[in-house]
Amino acid sequence: MGSELWAVIAPNLVLLIISLLVFAAVVYAVFLIGARASLKQQEWLRYVIFLGPAGLLLLIGLIYPAIRTIILSFMDKRGDNFIGLDNYIWAFTMPEIQIVLRNTVIWVILTPILATVIGLAIAYMTDRMKRGAWVKSLIFMPMAISFVGAGVIWRFVYSYEPDPSKPEIGLLSAIARGVGAEPVNWLLEAPLNTVLLIVVLVWIQTGFAMVILGAAMKNIPDEVVEAAMLDGASSWRRFTRVTLPMIRSTIVVVLTTITIATLKVFDIVRTMTGGNFQTNVVANEMYSQAFRQLNYGQGSALAVILFLAVVPIIWYNLRQLRLERTER
């Protein structure tokens, strides 16, 4: 048994050691060449050495696939013939796909706002609270759970048992019964089910918003807050007139980051409903088209649409950062 295991491990181990040695040798060679260069050469060599590998990887792993995806989005399903805008026309005219686009819009509007508002409220309330760290840790914990894991957990929460002779395990159904309402098959009721899925992402992202915003609040100088207190500003006034304006740029960063995460959401939908019951979103449909139905053209078109949707948000984010830098 031991020798069998070894027979499996040994070749892989040898391969691992060789690859590590090759990697170390390449790095060593690069430094050797760098050390031999003259001062003048060193100036641009530094750029090459430090930017080269990253640039090369970006080229192979990001820029080339992006260009190929854009090209494929104008091709037929196997990527053989040019078919113009047909894939885009399909994306905006198929009734199923319109539901997909509609759902994505709902996700993008609700998730960042809910997560940021709740995160902001908790951050403000726990800011000067004794043992606030405990509360924060609890809220932050879902961040450590993968989207798939969260999907599985929440599917139990939304579970529904139609047969009264069998035990009910759904938390939401139990709560509904507790307040005297009749539970429904939560994940089947459109458009409620999309909102229920959004709750899962909000549950994950609230901790992120809270931590970043909390850190920004800590950066507000105490004198400013004390001055406002001395002037007799109420807690609400201090929040709206002092705290909010001073962390405005952080809020923008949090909002845009969550928006981008939301546009990419796929795991939650896939694990909880598989995109059925009118809960599908663009990222899930893209995967399904490209990798399950081998429809490279239509999958690529959806990817490009998603990409175009993210661009303005990133642009806005960068503009904010630049504005802030010039302010300083």
Next chain:
Amino acid sequence: MRHTIRGRSIIGVAGLSVAALVLAGCAGGAGEEATLSEDDILTEINDCVGTYEGETVEIYTTIIEPESTLFEESFVGFEECTGIDIEWNGSQEFEAQIAVRVEGGTAPDLAIFPQPGLLAAFPDDLVAGSAALEGSVDANYTPDWKGYGTVGDTFFGAPLGANVKSFVWYSPKVFADNGWAIPTTWDELLSLSDDIVASDYDGNAWCVGFGSGDATGWPGTDWMEDLMLRFQSAETYDQWSGQADERLAFNSPEVAEVLAEAEKIVKNPDYVGDVASIATTSFSEGAAGIVDGSCAMHRQASFLGGILVGDYGAEIVAPDATDVEGGISVFYFPGVSADQTPALGGGEFVGAFSNTPATQVVRYLLTTPEWNNEKAALGGWFSANLGLDTANVADPVNAVAVEILQNATTFRFDGSDVMPGEVGAGSFWREMTAWVAEDKDNQAVLDAIEASWPAE
């Protein structure tokens, strides 16, 4: 002095890189090889002459542990006799990886394709079956099965394992205790369902579950396919699944008739309880109702037995074991009349990417009744090989399956497996799910599937 040290290091680097390249490039392609005659192959297999001793044949497949162990066990005698080493290489990523390996020039010698559709994607790379292989397949399989491994007019893949979908799972004891008889026609099946509802039996007549993660909806397509084979001719079935020259529109009256029949059971709340929940009940959870007694019947393929035994502690018994508490078994999903016995199923097909003599011998071996019997006797497996003796199939359900396969008036492959991906792994699943979950109208379901059929 410093220069020499540097020089050496650079040489060392170069040497290591070359070593890595050599390691990565160990794959070689075989050239044209002589085609062995049937007599040559039989001498090799039966007389242990060992002409190809030391040669290796790689089989790439989706079949992994624990089933792969039984395959390896079935090859031991052959390997000792011929000296050919069969290297079993199972991967759950087979479907995506096989194209990568073929395009990358590192194709396996043999590949076991789980769907005929995937095999048909490589007509330029596969090695056509030799006269010897074709002879063996003609002798040991029905023409249907040979047809699934044929692309255009070229025969590429011999069938390997099989599964049968036309089954209703039930508990022989529950049926015996209630005095219910096994139905032999579709009408009897419906009237039995009514009897179960009218009786004082606690559970539902049927349990149905369409849930299966991101493949949710496929059990619904199986209902459609099984009934399509019963209410329409095999020719119409082929037109519907896109296997004939002329295609039958998905929203045509013939298909609508079949969906209306399926509706009689699947969407009848008297039989199944809450219809919408079918979409959120996983197919295995649904089937568990047979084990815990919350329903009397469940339509599902032969592979379900393994899941019920493994996950729900079921015991599989022969249909006549009516005294075993908790024992489950299967009966044939009946046709319109008692003498109409079509079977719906699936299976794997062996394609070859190399033509070395050793590969030809292994390819042939897999079609022989001797090997099929030996493999089946190890348990948990059966094939459509006509030489397979049911006495060698240990599992009572698989024994029934082999009988159905060998006696079927018509056999047809799982339609969604041979339809284009947009339909077979897309709209067909999605719309069958919407059919139960949203109570989507029959014609709207069929129209939506038809709309998604790719234009040629």
